[in-house]
Amino acid sequence: MWRTDPDEQMLRDTINRIGRDFGPDYFLAKARAHEHTHELWQAAAEAGLVGVNLPEEHGGGGMGIAELAVVAEEFAATGSPLMMIVVSSAICGSVIARFGNPEQRKEWLPSMTAGDSIFAFAITEPDAGSNSHALTTRATRDGDGWVLRGQKYYITGVDVADHILVVARTGTDQKGHGELSLFVVDADAPGLRKDPIPVALTLPERQYTLYFDDVHLSEDRLIGRAGEGLRQVFAGLNPERILGAALANGVARYALDRAATYANQRQVWGVPIGSHQGLAHPLAEAFVQVELARQMTSVAAREYDQGRNAGMASNVAKLAAADAAMMAVDRSMQAHGGNGFAEEYGIAEFWSLARFLKTAPVSREMVLNFVAERGLGLPKSY
Ligand SMILES: Cc1cc2nc3c(=O)[nH]c(=O)nc-3n(C[C@H](O)[C@H](O)[C@H](O)COP(=O)(O)OP(=O)(O)OC[C@H]3O[C@@H](n4cnc5c(N)ncnc54)[C@H](O)[C@@H]3O)c2cc1C
Numbered sequence: 001m002w003r004t005d006p007d008e009q010m011l012r013d014t015i016n017r018i019g020r021d022f023g024p025d026y027f028l029a030k031a032r033a034h035e036h037t038h039e040l041w042q043a044a045a046e047a048g049l050v051g052v053n054l055p056e057e058h059g060g061g062g063m064g065i066a067e068l069a070v071v072a073e074e075f076a077a078t079g080s081p082l083m084m085i086v087v088s089s090a091i092c093g094s095v096i097a098r099f100g101n102p103e104q105r106k107e108w109l110p111s112m113t114a115g116d117s118i119f120a121f122a123i124t125e126p127d128a129g130s131n132s133h134a135l136t137t138r139a140t141r142d143g144d145g146w147v148l149r150g151q152k153y154y155i156t157g158v159d160v161a162d163h164i165l166v167v168a169r170t171g172t173d174q175k176g177h178g179e180l181s182l183f184v185v186d187a188d189a190p191g192l193r194k195d196p197i198p199v200a201l202t203l204p205e206r207q208y209t210l211y212f213d214d215v216h217l218s219e220d221r222l223i224g225r226a227g228e229g230l231r232q233v234f235a236g237l238n239p240e241r242i243l244g245a246a247l248a249n250g251v252a253r254y255a256l257d258r259a260a261t262y263a264n265q266r267q268v269w270g271v272p273i274g275s276h277q278g279l280a281h282p283l284a285e286a287f288v289q290v291e292l293a294r295q296m297t298s299v300a301a302r303e304y305d306q307g308r309n310a311g312m313a314s315n316v317a318k319l320a321a322a323d324a325a326m327m328a329v330d331r332s333m334q335a336h337g338g339n340g341f342a343e344e345y346g347i348a349e350f351w352s353l354a355r356f357l358k359t360a361p362v363s364r365e366m367v368l369n370f371v372a373e374r375g376l377g378l379p380k381s382y
Contacts, residue, residue, distance in 0.1 A: 010208050011052075011067060015074035016045050023077025024254070024346040026380060030204045031349065035159040040080055043163040044071070044087035045115025050085065053239075054093050058109035064305035065239045067091065068295060069246035076250020079259070079346060081353055083205045084118055084157050086243040086361075089235035092119035092165045095182065099224035099232045104224065108184065110162065110192075120161035120187070120238075122152040122210060123233065128368050132167070133177040137212060139168040146170075146222065148183065148191075148215040154360075157222045158208040161187045166212070170226050180229030184221045190316055201356055202349040233260050238304050240361045241314035245297040245321035251350050252290040252328035257379075258347060259283050259332035262339070273335070282331045296320050315367045318357075322364070323356035 022040045024156070044050050053068040054060025060377050061067065072085045096108055096119075111117040111268070128134040137150025148168055158164065162183045185192065193211040199206050224232045260283065263274030273279050300313035329351045333340030341348050365369035372378040 006125060006335060008067075008070060012074050014047060015044075015071055016078060017048060018047060018049075019078025019080050021076045022078075026229045026345070027080040027204070028202065028346055028349055030240065031202045034206050035202075035204055036157075037082065037086075041082070041084070041118075043113050044075070044082070044085075045113070046361050048113075049110070050115050051093065053089060054097055054106070054109055054113050057382040058105055058282065059113040060093075060097075061110065061113075064301065065094070066244055066298065066301035066305050068239070068240055068339075069301045072243050072246040073250035073253070073294075073297075073348055076247050080218075081251055082352075083247070084160070086120045086240060087121050087156055088161075089111060090239040090243040091121045094238040095165060095232060096138045096184075097103025098235050099182070103187075103364055104184075104220065104223065112164075114238045118160055119158065119164040120155055120158045120164045120348075121236070122164050123153050124152060126151060126153050130363060131182070132233075135169050135178050137166070137168045137350040139170050139181060139183060139217070142216065145219050146183065146217040148185065148212045148217060150212050151210065153209040154197065155208045155210055157205040158187060158210065159206050161242075164210070165188060165223070165236075165359055167229055170229075172222060174361045179227040181226045182223040182232055184223060184228045185212070185215060185217065189354055191217050201352045203353060217341075225243075237361070238300070238310045238314040241318040242297060242300045242304060242310070244357055244361050245293065245300070245314075245317040248318075248321035248325035248354060249260065249290060249297055251354055252286070252293075252325040255325075255329040255332035255347060255350060255354075256283060256287055256290065258345070259335040262345075263265065266337075279335055283335060286324065286328040286331045289320070290328055291323035293317065293324040295335075306309050311370070313334065315362070315370050319364055319371075321366045322354065322357040325349075325357060329354045 019310040025367050049071045052061035052063050056062035073081050112284040139148045161366045166183050166185050169178035170181040191213045195209045197207045199207050264272050266273045303313045304310035332347050339345045
């Protein structure tokens with residue numbers, strides 16, 4: 001369709017080949033059982049895709065968030081949206097690669113890129129929600145190290161993670177905002193309790209509430225500088241938004257592709273249902289929105305990779321992509337008629353992921369707040 005850079009096309013072809021070997025039936029079986037897509041993860045790691053954005057000296061591909069976004073989008077387009085690419089490679093990988101010291105990078109990045117270890121990421125708290133300044137999980141000095149105490153919720157993939165990158169308060173500034181720091185906590189650390197949260201999402205990943213009850217951390221578990229966590233976390237949050245957008249774009253492409261196939265084959269009045277404009281135009285409209293979201297996602301990824309402030313582009317891409325994905329999945333379901341709800345056709349179960357991306361990793365309302373203030377210069381309302 002549009003001309004794609006030959007290197008990018010080669011990357012897309014590689015991902016597509018691996019993704020198709022597994023396919024939506026594999027993914028959905030895992031998702032229904034809430035089991036990790038271990039085999040696919042390993043295949044992706046062996047092809048160098050899990051750490052495509054991480055430094056070559058640590059086994060990564062030495063490329064950027066743009067290429068990682070291609071990985072997330074293309075796997076999702078084959079029917080396998082991999083959330084842990086967002087959490088582990090995009091957020092945690094980016095933060096450790098950028099702010100970890102040489103020993104920390106050597107300790108955690110090679111096993112991450114090899115697919116041998118996975119990181120979860122924990123910032124959200126029950127009493128703080130969208131307001132990261134109000135986090136209460138606290139790390140306090142304890143001799144040569146730290147003691148961590150507090151609670152996080154909706155933390156994805158803790159059951160398959162070896163480590164969790166935790167955002168904790170280590171002080172309070174003059175405005176009463178938390179001075180935040182980042183710590184690597186082992187997923188089996190003494191004092192850490194993990195309670196699953198049942199959620200109505202067809203995803204391999206489970207969600208957890210985490211209780212840190214005096215978890216002891218050595219000094220080498222602090223990433224970067226104490227108190228600079230918020231600045232550091234933004235090195236991971238823009239990639240998270242870009243990768244969230246990429247997942248949404250991939251799911252949308254998958255749904256539209258399925259819809260087009262079905263609408264070309266299914267006949268009810270002696271012609272394919274796709275020849276009725278009442279069915280074709282809604283799909284074509286969704287296609288337009290998805291392509292616009294893909295372009296914005298690519299702009300955001302380039303901004304980030306070129307070291308520019310990618311906040312606006314990442315937020316705009318995330319919102320546009322989530323909306324486009326919801327539209328695409330919904331219209332694909334409509335095109336499938338009753339079969340849109342059948343497990344066999346593999347459409348309806350992707351609705352929950354598309355809808356989830358409207359709420360997370362940053363909610364639609366918080367994106368609009370950001371755009372209203374930074375893009376339009378309107379007063380802050382909260
Ligand atoms: C399946 C799942 C997986 C997740 N994985 C992770 C993870 O791995 N790690 C992690 O740290 N977090 C994770 N989250 C948390 C997710 O990022 C948050 O749920 C999301 O950011 C919203 O925060 P909240 O749930 O506390 O909602 P709240 O902050 O309580 O907001 C509730 C509603 O109020 C709106 N609202 C709040 N403030 C304003 C305002 N000022 N103006 C207008 N509207 C406002 C919000 O947009 C939202 O619609 C996950 C969540 C889910 C559901």
